[in-house]
Amino acid sequence: MRAKKVPYRAYLFDFDDTLVKTDAKVHVYKDGKRIKSLTPTEFNHYVSQPGETLDLEDFVDPRIIMNAKKYKMWPALQNIDAARKMGRSSSDIYILTARSPRAKQAIHNFLTRNGIDIPLENVITIGTDSDEAYDIAEEKGKVLQSLKDQYSDIFFYDDSPSNIALASKIGGIKTRLIDWNK
Secondary structure, three states: OOOOOOOOOOEEEOOOOOOOOOOOOOEEEEEOOEEEEEHHHHHHOOOOOOOHHHHHHHHHOOOHHHEEEEEOOHHHHHHHHHHHOOOOOEEEEEEEEEHHHHHHHHHHHHHHHOOOOOHHHHHHEEEOOOOOOOOOOHHHHHHHHHHHHHOEEEEEEEEEHHHHHHHEEEOOOEEOOOOOOO
16 A cells, blocks of 8 residues: 655756756866866757767856856746745755765855755765766656655756656656757
């Protein structure tokens, strides 16, 4: 027998190019030389070539995170957080990002500094600190699937078409694609 879902909503926001814009870049190296630097949006569509290594250090740099500029979904995040603070909502807010766990505290600090109060554990970082490739959409899908049984409604906002497509396949998750073509 399956447990009954509690009547709560969860809102999950991607961090980069959904809630904020930063100057962070993915630096691509081949034979020890930097051959290009990619924005998060460009990286969403990038296919790594043999012999290339990726440098993601910008994405864990607290200075870059703290200098982020609020973006498209920031007003929605503020509205949901304000409704919770005023007792009009019991929804939970999560940040679901491909950044490394080393960025978790800086992301939480940025949110707190900008008036968004969520528990540190609600900042979910699925990235790794290794060069080993992994499927971001699949990892985000695993998190969404695990949260699906805890909430009656889940809303997921992301700028990556593949992340949104995978979330849509899970079923029962309302999705919104943010500026994927820019």
